Amino acid sequence: MDITFWGVRGSYPVPGRGTVRYGGQTSCVEVRTASGASVILDAGTGLRALGQKLARDSGATLGRHHILLSHVHWDHIQGLPFFEPMYITGNTVEVYALLTAADELQQVIGGITRHEFFPVPLEAVPAEINFHEVDPGLPMTIEDAQILPFALNHPFGSVGYRIDADGTSVAYVSDTAPFNQVLHKQHFLPGLETLTDEDRRVLGDMRAALVKSLHGCDTVIYDTHFLPEEYARFPHYGHSTPDQALDIVAGNDVRRLILYHHAPSHTDDQMDEIAARYKEQGAAVGVDVITACEGMVLSVGPRGTS
Amino acid sequence: MKVRFWGVRGSFAMCGKEFLRYGGNTSSVELVTEGGSRLLIDLGTGATEYAKSLMSSEFGQGLGRLPVLLTHTHLDHIQGLPFFTPFFIKGNQFRILGADPAGSSLKGTLQNQLAPHYSPLNGLENLAAGVSIETFLPGSELAIDEFEITTAAVPHGTMWTTGFRIKADDKVVTVLTDVEYPAPHRPTREAFALAAGADMLIHDAMHDDAAYAMARGWGHSPVSAGVHLAGAAGVGKLALFHHSPDATDAAIDRLVEAAQSRTAIPVMGAAEGAYHEV
Numbered sequence: 001m002d003i004t005f006w007g008v009r010g011s012y013p014v015p016g017r018g019t020v021r022y023g024g025q026t027s028c029v030e031v032r033t034a035s036g037a038s039v040i041l042d043a044g045t046g047l048r049a050l051g052q053k054l055a056r057d058s059g060a061t062l063g064r065h066h067i068l069l070s071h072v073h074w075d076h077i078q079g080l081p082f083f084e085p086m087y088i089t090g091n092t093v094e095v096y097a098l099l100t101a102a103d104e105l106q107q108v109i110g111g112i113t114r115h116e117f118f119p120v121p122l123e124a125v126p127a128e129i130n131f132h133e134v135d136p137g138l139p140m141t142i143e144d145a146q147i148l149p150f151a152l153n154h155p156f157g158s159v160g161y162r163i164d165a166d167g168t169s170v171a172y173v174s175d176t177a178p179f180n181q182v183l184h185k186q187h188f189l190p191g192l193e194t195l196t197d198e199d200r201r202v203l204g205d206m207r208a209a210l211v212k213s214l215h216g217c218d219t220v221i222y223d224t225h226f227l228p229e230e231y232a233r234f235p236h237y238g239h240s241t242p243d244q245a246l247d248i249v250a251g252n253d254v255r256r257l258i259l260y261h262h263a264p265s266h267t268d269d270q271m272d273e274i275a276a277r278y279k280e281q282g283a284a285v286g287v288d289v290i291t292a293c294e295g296m297v298l299s300v301g302p303r304g305t306s
Numbered sequence: 307m308k309v310r311f312w313g314v315r316g317s318f319a320m321c322g323k324e325f326l327r328y329g330g331n332t333s334s335v336e337l338v339t340e341g342g343s344r345l346l347i348d349l350g351t352g353a354t355e356y357a358k359s360l361m362s363s364e365f366g367q368g369l370g371r372l373p374v375l376l377t378h379t380h381l382d383h384i385q386g387l388p389f390f391t392p393f394f395i396k397g398n399q400f401r402i403l404g405a406d407p408a409g410s411s412l413k414g415t416l417q418n419q420l421a422p423h424y425s426p427l428n429g430l431e432n433l434a435a436g437v438s439i440e441t442f443l444p445g446s447e448l449a450i451d452e453f454e455i456t457t458a459a460v461p462h463g464t465m466w467t468t469g470f471r472i473k474a475d476d477k478v479v480t481v482l483t484d485v486e487y488p489a490p491h492r493p494t495r496e497a498f499a500l501a502a503g504a505d506m507l508i509h510d511a512m513h514d515d516a517a518y519a520m521a522r523g524w525g526h527s528p529v530s531a532g533v534h535l536a537g538a539a540g541v542g543k544l545a546l547f548h549h550s551p552d553a554t555d556a557a558i559d560r561l562v563e564a565a566q567s568r569t570a571i572p573v574m575g576a577a578e579g580a581y582h583e584v
């Protein structure tokens with residue numbers, strides 16, 4: 001199984017000298033199994049370059065593309081209208097996402113291609129686009145990959161995915177806050193709220209389900225947007241620190257943790273420091289910590305062989 | 307009057323070393339008068355960089371005031387809005403001025419951008435600063451601080467955008483971006499009127515002339531449209547703007563060179579960074 005990072009930034013794309021090495025495009029990861037089946041995790045701005053590559057590689061061959069969305073904040077969907085395979089008649093794009101209480105998924109995705117935002121409305125896109133609801137805890141099969149979705153703690157809901165194929169596994173845990181200070185629901189949070197007993201129970205269950213879903217997973221990609229000192233100022237923003245990610249994976253039979261969804265303000269030099277600092281902290285608890293950069297390809301062999 | 311480009315890229319922000327000299331951020335242009343009045347045009351990702359620079363001024367203390375003009379609400383012109391840091395500081399005052407998109411409202415569109423699915427901000431009302439959304443009909447004249455502004459609708463594919471002629475310090479800057487005329491050499495009457503005699507014309511130059519053959523009807527101009535209008539309207543300087551996401555620094559260099567070889571009017575490729583005296 002190969003994992004390719006097409007966009008590793010959180011919030012919004014950040015061009016410029018400070019992001020040349022780690023990359024400035026937002027959330028998008030491609031997982032390809034040995035049989036060639038591919039699953040795309042999130043459709044941030046990194047999706048544009050992936051779409052160009054897929055269109056180039058496929059030539060005249062039509063294809064079916066699977067995009068699993070964690071949630072529909074702009075940094076996770078903004079690449080969708082720029083996904084080249086959508087503009088080829090005969091292609092199919094299957095989009096999977098959490099169905100939120102308020103709206104139909106299609107309307108939400110359709111919303112980003114309204115003419116106020118983008119010149120081509122969804123109805124005019126030549127490829128066939130199908131929408132699928134994801135239910136946390138309910139496994140799915142996409143070609144030869146087994147997918148397990150699980151709930152995360154993020155404004156308006158978010159979902160992570162564990163993908164098992166080729167005798168190995170990778171999990172995508174983005175975006176999420178930790179599970180102790182804030183329970184994100186479907187309203188605006190200007191700051192911390194007092195947790196009720198019920199909130200604490202929901203958070204405890206969510207954390208336990210996450211830990212269980214990640215147990216024995218080879219490689220875990222995790223939203224580590226903040227450094228601890230930044231998290232302390234913005235605990236209600238819905239993102240984690242590498243320390244909080246390590247807390248979830250350490251002792252849970254996870255081989256490797258990938259730091260992901262980098263804050264837009266973190267320059268390459270800061271990212272180097274973060275990478276070195278958490279490489280060391282991970283080693284201390286038996287986890288190989290790697291900091292994602294755009295273009296990085298990780299090959300994941302069967303557990304125990306790579 | 308000075309002009310600074312904070313974002314010059316069309317459609318999509320581009321990162322990486324091939325995009326460093328012109329810059330990869332999407333549309334955002336600042337105008338400053340000698341008297342210190344400021345005006346921002348568009349809120350693409352370039353606006354997030356401008357926002358950072360504002361934080362060390364009165365905007366950091368919640369004492370800033372800034373008018374913002376929007377050409378239209380395609381994402382590359384508003385995607386910086388949820389990340390414009392001075393919006394989160396109480397006391398700052400912003401006016402966002404634009405035309406209602408056809409069939410919907412400006413305020414509704416921006417609210418929709420911040421709807422809970424898309425953004426944890428859950429709506430304009432949660433911005434701590436004062437942000438007023440004001441609409442005008444294209445064709446109207448606006449007076450904002452020291453700026454006298456003429457507006458007009460110009461064609462943009464199946465829709466239209468607002469072009470601006472902005473006068474201050476006895477200088478005129480014309481902004482015509484996301485525009486496609488019936489033919490590259492046939493600017494609309496309104497576009498011509500906005501550009502007539504301007505000191506600087508900032509013009510959509512999304513396509514080189516060869517690529518335009520494939521992109522006719524998509525709402526953007528080939529370089530020759532700006533070159534032609536600059537000559538016909540007798541402008542002082544032409545800034546090619548809204549560069550294609552696929553145009554690397556080297557490609558834009560070639561585009562500017564080719565444009566310059568066809569006109570005596572000075573041509574520049576709009577680039578992030580420095581202030582330019584108009």
Ligand SMILES: [Zn+2]
Pocket residue numbers: 010011027073075076175261
């Ligand atoms: Zn995100």
Ligand SMILES: [Zn+2]
Pocket residue numbers: 071073154175238
């Ligand atoms: Zn998010």
Ligand SMILES: [Zn+2]
Pocket residue numbers: 316317333380382383484548
């Ligand atoms: Zn544009």
Ligand SMILES: [Zn+2]
Pocket residue numbers: 378380462484
């Ligand atoms: Zn546009």
